[in-house]
Amino acid sequence: MAAGQAVDMGYRDVHWYKGGVAGWKKTHNFVESSDYSYATRKIPAPLAAGELQQKLKTDERYILVDIRDEKSRKKLGSIQGPALQFPVYRLHMDYNNLPEDKILVLYDIRSKQAPAAIRYLLKKRFYFINLTYLKGGLTAWKAEGLPVVAH
Numbered sequence: 001m002a003a004g005q006a007v008d009m010g011y012r013d014v015h016w017y018k019g020g021v022a023g024w025k026k027t028h029n030f031v032e033s034s035d036y037s038y039a040t041r042k043i044p045a046p047l048a049a050g051e052l053q054q055k056l057k058t059d060e061r062y063i064l065v066d067i068r069d070e071k072s073r074k075k076l077g078s079i080q081g082p083a084l085q086f087p088v089y090r091l092h093m094d095y096n097n098l099p100e101d102k103i104l105v106l107y108d109i110r111s112k113q114a115p116a117a118i119r120y121l122l123k124k125r126f127y128f129i130n131l132t133y134l135k136g137g138l139t140a141w142k143a144e145g146l147p148v149v150a151h
Contacts, residue, residue: 009112012071043118044128046135049144052105056081063102067091067117068138072109077148079107079134079141088113095124107134107141 003016017023047055055062064083066073073085086094088108098104104126106114114133121131134141142148 010072010109011069043115043122044132046111046114046133047105048135049141049146052134052141053146055105059103061101061103062105063099065098065104065106067106067108067113074151076109076138077150079138080147080149088117091117091120095121098126100126100130102130104131105134106131108137110139111135111137 003014006014019026052062056064060082062082064079064081066078066083066085067088068076069087069089084098086098098121104121106117108114111133114137118131118133122128136143138148
């Protein structure tokens with residue numbers, strides 16, 4: 001079901017394991033964590049596109065974290081500004097490389113994955129005040145006519 005939803009959302013390189021997580025575990029494959037308690041954790045309020053643009057111009061602590069994959073970046077472009085690229089599918093391996101002294105603003109296409117990514121980061125090591133996301137994602141940013149950089 002989740003794989004079908006990912007395809008519906010526009011992802012193209014989608015794979016799934018026929019036996020699901022239970023089958024994966026049964027064959028003694030590694031599972032990083034089955035603790036999804038972070039999924040219900042409260043997250044910071046999102047920033048509207050105009051508000052984020054102003055913060056990026058006036059406060060050097062704010063940095064964008066694009067959690068989309070490379071195909072999405074090439075197809076839709078990216079928000080101009082101080083940015084890091086951390087695809088959500090690699091976040092569990094790369095989160096230690098995110099700066100702790102900045103305010104991280106996660107964004108994706110429509111803010112569907114950013115809240116879950118924030119919950120995950122809150123569980124791992126980040127403070128509530130250092131995380132937020134773009135309300136409506138890149139779609140909302142573009143809808144307001146704000147600049148996007150092509151790749």
